[in-house]
Amino acid sequence: MLKFDAVVVGAGPAGSTAARVIAATGARVLLVEKKARVGCPVQCAEYVPALISLEVELTAAAIAQPVQTLVTLFPDGSRTLTSAPGYILNREIFDSTLAEAAVRAGTELWLQARVVDLKDDILVIQREGERLKVKAALIIGADGPLSPVARLSGWPRQPLAVAAQLEVVLPEKLENTRVYFDPLYRGGYAWVFPKGKTANVGVGFIPGDLTPPQALQHFLGRLGWQGQKVMRRTGGYIPTGGPYPEVHRGMVLLCGDAGGFTHPVTGAGILTAVLSGRLAGEAGSDYLSRGTSLTSYETSWRGLLGKTMARAVNSRQHWQAEWSMDNYCLTKLLSKTWF
Numbered sequence: 001m002l003k004f005d006a007v008v009v010g011a012g013p014a015g016s017t018a019a020r021v022i023a024a025t026g027a028r029v030l031l032v033e034k035k036a037r038v039g040c041p042v043q044c045a046e047y048v049p050a051l052i053s054l055e056v057e058l059t060a061a062a063i064a065q066p067v068q069t070l071v072t073l074f075p076d077g078s079r080t081l082t083s084a085p086g087y088i089l090n091r092e093i094f095d096s097t098l099a100e101a102a103v104r105a106g107t108e109l110w111l112q113a114r115v116v117d118l119k120d121d122i123l124v125i126q127r128e129g130e131r132l133k134v135k136a137a138l139i140i141g142a143d144g145p146l147s148p149v150a151r152l153s154g155w156p157r158q159p160l161a162v163a164a165q166l167e168v169v170l171p172e173k174l175e176n177t178r179v180y181f182d183p184l185y186r187g188g189y190a191w192v193f194p195k196g197k198t199a200n201v202g203v204g205f206i207p208g209d210l211t212p213p214q215a216l217q218h219f220l221g222r223l224g225w226q227g228q229k230v231m232r233r234t235g236g237y238i239p240t241g242g243p244y245p246e247v248h249r250g251m252v253l254l255c256g257d258a259g260g261f262t263h264p265v266t267g268a269g270i271l272t273a274v275l276s277g278r279l280a281g282e283a284g285s286d287y288l289s290r291g292t293s294l295t296s297y298e299t300s301w302r303g304l305l306g307k308t309m310a311r312a313v314n315s316r317q318h319w320q321a322e323w324s325m326d327n328y329c330l331t332k333l334l335s336k337t338w339f
Protein backbone atom coordinates (compact mmCIF):
# COMPACT_ATOMS: atom_id res chain seq x y z
CA MET A 1 0.00 0.00 0.00
CA LEU A 2 1.24 3.50 -0.92
CA LYS A 3 1.32 6.14 1.84
CA PHE A 4 1.07 9.93 1.58
CA ASP A 5 0.67 12.68 4.17
CA ALA A 6 -2.14 14.19 2.12
CA VAL A 7 -4.16 13.06 -0.89
CA VAL A 8 -6.01 15.82 -2.76
CA VAL A 9 -8.72 14.60 -5.14
CA GLY A 10 -9.35 16.81 -8.20
CA ALA A 11 -6.85 19.07 -9.96
CA GLY A 12 -9.17 22.03 -10.52
CA PRO A 13 -8.36 25.44 -9.01
CA ALA A 14 -9.33 24.27 -5.49
CA GLY A 15 -7.32 21.04 -5.48
CA SER A 16 -4.19 22.40 -7.14
CA THR A 17 -4.13 25.32 -4.71
CA ALA A 18 -4.60 23.09 -1.64
CA ALA A 19 -1.93 20.66 -2.89
CA ARG A 20 0.56 23.48 -3.54
CA VAL A 21 0.08 24.97 -0.06
CA ILE A 22 0.57 21.62 1.70
CA ALA A 23 3.47 20.43 -0.47
CA ALA A 24 5.28 23.75 0.12
CA THR A 25 5.66 22.79 3.80
CA GLY A 26 7.56 19.62 2.82
CA ALA A 27 4.68 17.17 3.29
CA ARG A 28 4.26 14.27 0.86
CA VAL A 29 1.22 15.16 -1.28
CA LEU A 30 -0.57 13.21 -4.00
CA LEU A 31 -2.95 15.07 -6.36
CA VAL A 32 -5.32 12.70 -8.17
CA GLU A 33 -7.11 13.80 -11.35
CA LYS A 34 -9.37 11.61 -13.47
CA LYS A 35 -8.89 13.65 -16.66
CA ALA A 36 -6.02 13.02 -19.08
CA ARG A 37 -5.17 16.74 -19.15
CA VAL A 38 -5.71 19.22 -16.33
CA GLY A 39 -8.52 21.70 -17.15
CA CYS A 40 -9.55 19.93 -20.35
CA PRO A 41 -12.31 19.92 -21.50
CA VAL A 42 -13.23 23.37 -20.15
CA GLN A 43 -16.64 23.52 -18.40
CA CYS A 44 -16.83 27.21 -17.61
CA ALA A 45 -17.77 30.70 -18.86
CA GLU A 46 -14.28 31.73 -17.64
CA TYR A 47 -14.97 35.07 -15.90
CA VAL A 48 -12.89 35.87 -12.83
CA PRO A 49 -12.86 39.12 -10.84
CA ALA A 50 -9.60 41.08 -10.98
CA LEU A 51 -9.15 40.26 -7.26
CA ILE A 52 -7.96 36.81 -8.31
CA SER A 53 -4.51 38.26 -8.98
CA LEU A 54 -4.10 38.76 -5.20
CA GLU A 55 -4.21 34.96 -4.88
CA VAL A 56 -2.56 33.63 -8.02
CA GLU A 57 -0.09 34.90 -10.56
CA LEU A 58 -2.03 35.30 -13.81
CA THR A 59 0.11 34.69 -16.87
CA ALA A 60 -0.67 36.66 -20.06
CA ALA A 61 -1.48 33.36 -21.77
CA ALA A 62 -4.18 32.61 -19.18
CA ILE A 63 -6.09 35.82 -20.05
CA ALA A 64 -8.32 35.88 -23.13
CA GLN A 65 -9.80 39.34 -22.55
CA PRO A 66 -9.93 41.88 -19.72
CA VAL A 67 -13.42 43.25 -18.95
CA GLN A 68 -14.58 46.19 -16.83
CA THR A 69 -18.37 46.36 -16.74
CA LEU A 70 -21.22 43.90 -16.31
CA VAL A 71 -24.35 44.78 -18.28
CA THR A 72 -27.47 43.15 -16.80
CA LEU A 73 -30.62 42.95 -18.93
CA PHE A 74 -33.80 42.48 -16.88
CA PRO A 75 -37.07 40.88 -18.03
CA ASP A 76 -38.95 44.22 -18.10
CA GLY A 77 -36.48 45.56 -20.70
CA SER A 78 -34.44 47.67 -18.28
CA ARG A 79 -30.68 47.30 -17.93
CA THR A 80 -27.99 48.22 -15.41
CA LEU A 81 -24.25 48.71 -15.72
CA THR A 82 -22.15 47.46 -12.81
CA SER A 83 -18.43 47.85 -12.36
CA ALA A 84 -17.06 44.28 -12.44
CA PRO A 85 -13.39 44.46 -13.44
CA GLY A 86 -11.94 41.10 -14.24
CA TYR A 87 -10.81 38.73 -16.94
CA ILE A 88 -12.24 36.14 -19.26
CA LEU A 89 -9.71 33.37 -18.87
CA ASN A 90 -8.27 30.72 -21.05
CA ARG A 91 -9.39 28.32 -18.35
CA GLU A 92 -7.38 25.33 -19.55
CA ILE A 93 -4.16 27.37 -19.29
CA PHE A 94 -5.24 28.85 -15.94
CA ASP A 95 -5.93 25.41 -14.43
CA SER A 96 -2.78 23.81 -15.79
CA THR A 97 -0.63 26.70 -14.47
CA LEU A 98 -2.06 26.10 -10.97
CA ALA A 99 -1.37 22.36 -11.23
CA GLU A 100 2.19 23.05 -12.44
CA ALA A 101 2.75 25.28 -9.39
CA ALA A 102 1.57 22.42 -7.14
CA VAL A 103 4.00 20.04 -8.85
CA ARG A 104 6.85 22.57 -8.55
CA ALA A 105 6.12 22.74 -4.80
CA GLY A 106 6.65 18.97 -4.60
CA THR A 107 3.20 17.48 -5.29
CA GLU A 108 3.01 14.14 -7.09
CA LEU A 109 0.30 14.47 -9.79
CA TRP A 110 -1.50 11.41 -11.15
CA LEU A 111 -3.56 12.00 -14.31
CA GLN A 112 -6.17 9.54 -15.60
CA ALA A 113 -6.48 8.37 -12.02
CA ARG A 114 -9.97 8.15 -10.53
CA VAL A 115 -10.88 7.81 -6.87
CA VAL A 116 -13.50 5.03 -6.76
CA ASP A 117 -13.71 4.24 -3.06
CA LEU A 118 -12.82 5.66 0.32
CA LYS A 119 -12.97 3.88 3.67
CA ASP A 120 -11.49 5.55 6.75
CA ASP A 121 -8.02 6.70 5.66
CA ILE A 122 -7.70 4.46 2.60
CA LEU A 123 -8.58 5.56 -0.92
CA VAL A 124 -9.03 3.18 -3.81
CA ILE A 125 -7.75 4.71 -7.04
CA GLN A 126 -8.31 3.31 -10.53
CA ARG A 127 -5.18 4.00 -12.58
CA GLU A 128 -3.89 2.39 -15.77
CA GLY A 129 -6.18 -0.62 -15.35
CA GLU A 130 -5.11 -1.18 -11.74
CA ARG A 131 -6.95 -0.57 -8.48
CA LEU A 132 -4.43 0.95 -6.10
CA LYS A 133 -4.88 1.40 -2.36
CA VAL A 134 -3.47 4.62 -0.97
CA LYS A 135 -3.34 5.53 2.72
CA ALA A 136 -3.34 9.19 3.77
CA ALA A 137 -3.26 11.14 7.03
CA LEU A 138 -5.36 13.88 5.38
CA ILE A 139 -7.81 13.75 2.45
CA ILE A 140 -9.02 16.82 0.60
CA GLY A 141 -12.08 16.51 -1.63
CA ALA A 142 -11.69 19.09 -4.39
CA ASP A 143 -13.48 16.92 -6.90
CA GLY A 144 -16.15 19.28 -8.17
CA PRO A 145 -19.94 19.62 -7.82
CA LEU A 146 -20.69 15.87 -7.80
CA SER A 147 -17.77 15.18 -5.41
CA PRO A 148 -17.29 11.42 -5.03
CA VAL A 149 -15.19 12.15 -1.90
CA ALA A 150 -18.14 13.95 -0.28
CA ARG A 151 -20.55 11.13 -1.21
CA LEU A 152 -18.17 8.41 0.05
CA SER A 153 -17.67 10.35 3.30
CA GLY A 154 -21.40 10.64 3.98
CA TRP A 155 -22.21 14.24 2.93
CA PRO A 156 -25.63 14.57 1.21
CA ARG A 157 -25.90 15.68 -2.42
CA GLN A 158 -25.97 19.45 -2.83
CA PRO A 159 -28.62 21.37 -4.81
CA LEU A 160 -27.39 22.03 -8.35
CA ALA A 161 -28.24 24.26 -11.31
CA VAL A 162 -27.49 22.93 -14.78
CA ALA A 163 -25.66 24.90 -17.47
CA ALA A 164 -25.31 24.54 -21.24
CA GLN A 165 -22.87 26.69 -23.17
CA LEU A 166 -21.41 27.29 -26.63
CA GLU A 167 -18.31 29.24 -27.60
CA VAL A 168 -19.37 31.10 -30.76
CA VAL A 169 -17.66 33.48 -33.16
CA LEU A 170 -18.86 37.01 -32.33
CA PRO A 171 -20.57 39.06 -35.06
CA GLU A 172 -18.79 42.11 -33.61
CA LYS A 173 -16.33 42.79 -30.80
CA LEU A 174 -17.78 43.08 -27.29
CA GLU A 175 -16.12 44.99 -24.45
CA ASN A 176 -18.19 43.88 -21.47
CA THR A 177 -19.81 40.86 -19.89
CA ARG A 178 -23.59 40.56 -20.30
CA VAL A 179 -26.17 38.76 -18.21
CA TYR A 180 -29.77 38.23 -19.38
CA PHE A 181 -32.69 37.31 -17.13
CA ASP A 182 -35.82 35.65 -18.47
CA PRO A 183 -38.67 33.98 -16.54
CA LEU A 184 -37.98 30.83 -18.59
CA TYR A 185 -34.46 30.47 -17.16
CA ARG A 186 -35.91 29.62 -13.74
CA GLY A 187 -33.57 30.36 -10.84
CA GLY A 188 -30.74 31.40 -13.16
CA TYR A 189 -29.73 33.49 -16.15
CA ALA A 190 -28.07 33.51 -19.54
CA TRP A 191 -24.73 35.14 -20.36
CA VAL A 192 -22.42 36.40 -23.08
CA PHE A 193 -18.79 36.62 -21.93
CA PRO A 194 -16.46 37.89 -24.67
CA LYS A 195 -13.10 36.28 -25.48
CA GLY A 196 -11.70 38.44 -28.28
CA LYS A 197 -13.18 37.14 -31.54
CA THR A 198 -15.42 34.60 -29.77
CA ALA A 199 -17.70 34.56 -26.73
CA ASN A 200 -19.00 32.05 -24.21
CA VAL A 201 -22.77 32.04 -24.62
CA GLY A 202 -24.68 30.00 -22.07
CA VAL A 203 -27.62 29.45 -19.77
CA GLY A 204 -27.49 28.15 -16.21
CA PHE A 205 -30.78 27.47 -14.41
CA ILE A 206 -32.98 24.93 -12.65
CA PRO A 207 -34.48 22.89 -15.52
CA GLY A 208 -38.26 22.48 -15.52
CA ASP A 209 -40.29 23.50 -18.55
CA LEU A 210 -37.13 23.75 -20.67
CA THR A 211 -34.12 21.44 -20.89
CA PRO A 212 -30.69 23.16 -20.91
CA PRO A 213 -30.23 22.66 -24.72
CA GLN A 214 -33.73 24.11 -25.32
CA ALA A 215 -32.96 27.12 -23.11
CA LEU A 216 -29.69 27.66 -24.98
CA GLN A 217 -31.50 27.56 -28.35
CA HIS A 218 -34.06 30.01 -26.98
CA PHE A 219 -31.26 32.36 -25.89
CA LEU A 220 -29.43 32.13 -29.24
CA GLY A 221 -32.74 33.02 -30.91
CA ARG A 222 -33.13 36.03 -28.65
CA LEU A 223 -29.63 37.18 -29.63
CA GLY A 224 -30.24 36.36 -33.32
CA TRP A 225 -27.09 34.23 -33.24
CA GLN A 226 -28.45 30.82 -34.33
CA GLY A 227 -26.18 30.95 -37.40
CA GLN A 228 -22.96 31.91 -35.59
CA LYS A 229 -20.05 29.48 -36.01
CA VAL A 230 -19.71 27.22 -32.95
CA MET A 231 -16.16 26.59 -31.70
CA ARG A 232 -16.92 24.54 -28.60
CA ARG A 233 -19.83 23.07 -26.63
CA THR A 234 -19.83 22.49 -22.92
CA GLY A 235 -21.99 22.47 -19.82
CA GLY A 236 -22.10 21.13 -16.31
CA TYR A 237 -23.47 21.44 -12.83
CA ILE A 238 -23.29 24.47 -10.55
CA PRO A 239 -23.86 24.17 -6.77
CA THR A 240 -26.53 26.59 -5.52
CA GLY A 241 -26.87 25.81 -1.81
CA GLY A 242 -23.74 27.54 -0.46
CA PRO A 243 -21.13 25.75 1.65
CA TYR A 244 -22.21 22.70 3.66
CA PRO A 245 -22.84 23.52 7.35
CA GLU A 246 -19.64 21.53 7.99
CA VAL A 247 -16.91 21.15 5.40
CA HIS A 248 -14.74 18.90 7.53
CA ARG A 249 -15.37 15.41 8.90
CA GLY A 250 -12.66 13.41 10.59
CA MET A 251 -9.61 13.76 8.35
CA VAL A 252 -11.56 14.80 5.24
CA LEU A 253 -11.87 18.45 4.13
CA LEU A 254 -13.97 19.69 1.21
CA CYS A 255 -13.11 22.76 -0.84
CA GLY A 256 -14.24 24.47 -4.05
CA ASP A 257 -17.44 23.20 -5.70
CA ALA A 258 -17.17 19.96 -3.69
CA GLY A 259 -17.82 21.94 -0.49
CA GLY A 260 -20.48 24.19 -2.06
CA PHE A 261 -18.19 27.24 -2.21
CA THR A 262 -19.76 28.44 -5.48
CA HIS A 263 -21.70 31.72 -5.18
CA PRO A 264 -25.35 30.54 -4.94
CA VAL A 265 -26.68 33.42 -7.08
CA THR A 266 -24.02 34.18 -9.68
CA GLY A 267 -22.68 30.62 -9.92
CA ALA A 268 -19.13 32.00 -9.84
CA GLY A 269 -16.77 29.52 -8.22
CA ILE A 270 -13.24 29.99 -9.54
CA LEU A 271 -12.07 32.60 -7.03
CA THR A 272 -13.79 30.85 -4.10
CA ALA A 273 -12.27 27.54 -5.22
CA VAL A 274 -8.80 29.11 -5.01
CA LEU A 275 -9.59 30.76 -1.66
CA SER A 276 -11.16 27.69 -0.03
CA GLY A 277 -8.36 25.54 -1.48
CA ARG A 278 -5.77 27.78 0.14
CA LEU A 279 -7.59 27.77 3.49
CA ALA A 280 -8.04 23.98 3.39
CA GLY A 281 -4.34 23.66 2.52
CA GLU A 282 -3.31 25.91 5.39
CA ALA A 283 -5.47 24.06 7.94
CA GLY A 284 -4.24 20.75 6.51
CA SER A 285 -0.56 21.64 6.76
CA ASP A 286 -0.95 22.91 10.35
CA TYR A 287 -2.70 19.63 11.20
CA LEU A 288 0.08 17.56 9.60
CA SER A 289 3.01 19.52 11.01
CA ARG A 290 1.70 20.63 14.43
CA GLY A 291 -1.31 18.42 15.12
CA THR A 292 -3.73 21.37 15.31
CA SER A 293 -7.45 20.66 14.82
CA LEU A 294 -8.86 20.68 11.29
CA THR A 295 -11.79 22.70 12.62
CA SER A 296 -9.57 25.75 12.06
CA TYR A 297 -10.68 25.42 8.41
CA GLU A 298 -14.31 26.03 9.42
CA THR A 299 -13.26 29.17 11.28
CA SER A 300 -11.04 30.51 8.52
CA TRP A 301 -13.49 30.08 5.63
CA ARG A 302 -16.30 31.64 7.66
CA GLY A 303 -14.05 34.60 8.48
CA LEU A 304 -13.21 35.19 4.83
CA LEU A 305 -16.38 34.19 2.97
CA GLY A 306 -19.09 33.66 5.59
CA LYS A 307 -20.98 36.95 5.23
CA THR A 308 -20.95 36.97 1.42
CA MET A 309 -22.10 33.37 1.28
CA ALA A 310 -24.88 33.90 3.86
CA ARG A 311 -26.24 36.88 1.89
CA ALA A 312 -26.12 34.93 -1.35
CA VAL A 313 -27.85 31.89 0.20
CA ASN A 314 -30.59 34.25 1.35
CA SER A 315 -31.02 35.69 -2.17
CA ARG A 316 -31.09 32.16 -3.61
CA GLN A 317 -33.87 31.23 -1.18
CA HIS A 318 -35.88 34.23 -2.43
CA TRP A 319 -35.32 33.10 -6.03
CA GLN A 320 -36.53 29.59 -5.20
CA ALA A 321 -39.62 30.82 -3.34
CA GLU A 322 -40.60 33.90 -5.37
CA TRP A 323 -39.41 33.32 -8.97
CA SER A 324 -42.14 34.73 -11.21
CA MET A 325 -43.20 34.10 -14.81
CA ASP A 326 -44.31 37.73 -14.95
CA ASN A 327 -41.61 40.03 -16.37
CA TYR A 328 -42.36 42.89 -13.98
CA CYS A 329 -42.66 40.79 -10.81
CA LEU A 330 -39.43 38.98 -11.69
CA THR A 331 -37.62 42.29 -12.29
CA LYS A 332 -38.82 43.47 -8.88
CA LEU A 333 -37.45 40.33 -7.23
CA LEU A 334 -34.13 40.74 -9.06
CA SER A 335 -33.86 44.39 -8.01
CA LYS A 336 -33.63 43.12 -4.40
CA THR A 337 -31.43 40.08 -4.99
CA TRP A 338 -29.09 40.85 -7.92
CA PHE A 339 -26.34 43.49 -7.86
Ligand SMILES: Cc1cc2nc3c(=O)[nH]c(=O)nc-3n(C[C@H](O)[C@H](O)[C@H](O)COP(=O)(O)OP(=O)(O)OC[C@H]3O[C@@H](n4cnc5c(N)ncnc54)[C@H](O)[C@@H]3O)c2cc1C
Pocket residue numbers: 009010011012013014015032033034035039043044045046047048113114115116142143144145147148163164165202234235236237238255256257258262267268269270271273
Ligand atom coordinates in the same frame (compact mmCIF):
# COMPACT_ATOMS: atom_id res chain seq x y z
C1 LIG B 1 -21.02 26.11 -17.72
C2 LIG B 1 -20.35 26.68 -16.49
C3 LIG B 1 -19.93 27.99 -16.50
C4 LIG B 1 -19.27 28.53 -15.37
N1 LIG B 1 -18.80 29.81 -15.45
C5 LIG B 1 -18.10 30.34 -14.42
C6 LIG B 1 -17.52 31.64 -14.52
O1 LIG B 1 -17.63 32.33 -15.54
N2 LIG B 1 -16.82 32.11 -13.45
C7 LIG B 1 -16.67 31.37 -12.31
O2 LIG B 1 -16.03 31.85 -11.36
N3 LIG B 1 -17.20 30.12 -12.21
C8 LIG B 1 -17.88 29.58 -13.23
N4 LIG B 1 -18.38 28.31 -13.14
C9 LIG B 1 -18.11 27.53 -11.92
C10 LIG B 1 -16.63 27.07 -11.91
O3 LIG B 1 -16.34 26.40 -13.12
C11 LIG B 1 -16.40 26.16 -10.71
O4 LIG B 1 -16.88 26.81 -9.57
C12 LIG B 1 -14.91 25.84 -10.54
O5 LIG B 1 -14.43 25.06 -11.60
C13 LIG B 1 -14.69 25.10 -9.22
O6 LIG B 1 -13.36 24.65 -9.13
P1 LIG B 1 -13.04 23.31 -8.33
O7 LIG B 1 -11.56 23.17 -8.32
O8 LIG B 1 -13.77 23.29 -7.07
O9 LIG B 1 -13.71 22.14 -9.18
P2 LIG B 1 -13.47 21.69 -10.69
O10 LIG B 1 -12.87 22.76 -11.51
O11 LIG B 1 -14.75 21.07 -11.12
O12 LIG B 1 -12.37 20.54 -10.54
C14 LIG B 1 -12.69 19.30 -9.97
C15 LIG B 1 -11.79 18.26 -10.58
O13 LIG B 1 -12.01 17.00 -9.92
C16 LIG B 1 -11.88 15.98 -10.88
N5 LIG B 1 -12.55 14.78 -10.35
C17 LIG B 1 -13.88 14.59 -10.17
N6 LIG B 1 -14.10 13.36 -9.68
C18 LIG B 1 -12.90 12.75 -9.55
C19 LIG B 1 -12.49 11.47 -9.09
N7 LIG B 1 -13.36 10.53 -8.68
N8 LIG B 1 -11.17 11.16 -9.11
C20 LIG B 1 -10.27 12.08 -9.54
N9 LIG B 1 -10.60 13.32 -9.99
C21 LIG B 1 -11.90 13.65 -9.99
C22 LIG B 1 -12.53 16.57 -12.12
O14 LIG B 1 -12.08 15.90 -13.30
C23 LIG B 1 -12.06 18.01 -12.07
O15 LIG B 1 -10.89 18.23 -12.81
C24 LIG B 1 -19.06 27.74 -14.23
C25 LIG B 1 -19.52 26.41 -14.21
C26 LIG B 1 -20.15 25.88 -15.32
C27 LIG B 1 -20.60 24.43 -15.30
